[in-house]
Amino acid sequence: MSQDSSEGYSEGDLRGTGMSLKHDREWDYELDRITEAVAERDAEMVGLQFPEGLKRRASAVTDDLRAELPEDVTVMTSGQPCYGACDLDTYMMRRTDVFVHFGHSPMKESEKIIYVPLFSNVEVTPIMDESLSELADPDDDPDVGLVTTAQHMNKFEEMREWLEDRGYEVHTRRGDERLTHEGQVLGCNYASADVDADQILYVGGGKFHPLGLAMEHPDKHVVIADPVNNAITVADPEKFLKQRYASVHKAMDAEEWGVIFCTKIGQGRWDQAQEIVDDNDNAYLITMDEVTPDRLTNFGFDAYVNTGCPRITTDDGPQFKKPMLTPGEYEIAIGEKPLEELSFDTFHGTW
């Protein structure tokens, strides 16, 4: 047997990719849409961008495309990190005739980009059935908010009907313009859970999204029905909140601040960054795309404010050598706001 854990699995099975899924998944890469766009535009350069967990499929998707496309068409894949819709490879977008972004829904429609959503085909009702044990009985409290991620959006109406059939009144909304779909959440936007219900059912893979949801809505009971890992949990942001308080406290002693402006599409909060620097002589503006511990180490500031992706700050924060705060947390650290006002940082608007 090979030591390579990715071998021996069938196409579309992500068990070897570090995503540790319990269910096989097959993805529809919508190659027809891509080959049609190439023909229409008489394209010579095709750029593909996959999320991290699907980068391993680049060669197979390229093979399939090469078989369909004229021989003089060059297919290339982005090697830039990709964890969300913000991570658009704009270099590749500018330099290819057809640019395909897989696995995330558009934050803003663009003719330049073909978005291929990659819907999961995993069944959602078995795990929803188990989630009833954590939801209030509909006779006691029929109101439930329903949210999911782009990946499971194809099953959203099925989820809603399933809950309604069991006597729940399902509250959903399209949060704001940053979100493509009704009921959709992003790591940085939970406006679709701003509904008139004390309990929210999140149906989807992983804890990344529901953790943000619980931090943004600490007053709500957030039940996580994970059909991918076949697990029910109730979101508990306490550990993360403690980490946030600890970071804020540590940063209170900071003399010099690095203020990060992220240059990625959808993450640029320029006014906020500039205001911080204008108001604090000991704050210095740093611009960058990927915000990583390595990149900040050499600056040696005492603390950082990250006006870019809040999930880098809250989830990756402990990996950074110096405290990194969200803009709201920064206001607390410098004494402009009381500690009680600590809240989760979210993003609204599009590019």
Add this chain to the structure above:
Amino acid sequence: MSQDSSEGYSEGDLRGTGMSLKHDREWDYELDRITEAVAERDAEMVGLQFPEGLKRRASAVTDDLRAELPEDVTVMTSGQPCYGACDLDTYMMRRTDVFVHFGHSPMKESEKIIYVPLFSNVEVTPIMDESLSELADPDDDPDVGLVTTAQHMNKFEEMREWLEDRGYEVHTRRGDERLTHEGQVLGCNYASADVDADQILYVGGGKFHPLGLAMEHPDKHVVIADPVNNAITVADPEKFLKQRYASVHKAMDAEEWGVIFCTKIGQGRWDQAQEIVDDNDNAYLITMDEVTPDRLTNFGFDAYVNTGCPRITTDDGPQFKKPMLTPGEYEIAIGEKPLEELSFDTFHGTW
């Protein structure tokens, strides 16, 4: 005493920055040139880019600039990695009125960029005196090639005269259009050592440059006179050559190849990348700016060819999980060239 090793040192002293220098250095950031450019262009946005080892000076340089500049001018620093002239932050260049790149000489002149060279003020003759023990006596072999880095270029004529005074015939040249100065070497270009001498004296800090020099010119005796660390050594590329052979051997078993095209200015060898992909059905094009182990891991190719910076391949190669080869090494691994033709990969031309 503070635990922070950067404290207690004077401005310009890099002992606390991880560069482990034995001599203090003061740098001239040429702030007048910057303030003049701001006034001339009526600039509102000033962008600064420092090499990694000087990023810690960002706040002090910004303070000095803020004191001189009108209040409505915003000064920002690039947080992108910066190890050489290729690492120009083109995002910042496009979005600022005055863009300053510190510490590297231009690979190509551009009106958009103010290059501030940051010459070292360390004395070079004491260590050159010690280097005589490793050079042939001028009565036996008077011919010596002389090279240095951008940082010590201000002392180049002094070095030449010092050697001539001791009876040497000093051979120097401006290698090619990639190099700004006569006698200058880059990590990827040693054309200035293509001189009619069997021995080369490299005067400069660190082993990075002379190691490349010795790999590019294995027939020459390369003496390293390091005035920064006060050390004399003779370059020995054997360990690195062994690593290269080992990587080529490992890659011979590869089925699927990732072919890296680097999107940085000065590193794009598009024709070479495309040719590899055109000629090998199991080769797949990946485009990226920073080439790091993390970014390649999720692709899971058996081996990689890096058409970008050769020093990532040769110096950082062992940190990557799969073998990464230069284009020439790739030809050997797939059997198109004999192993004896293994040579150091260099870059010529400008952007």
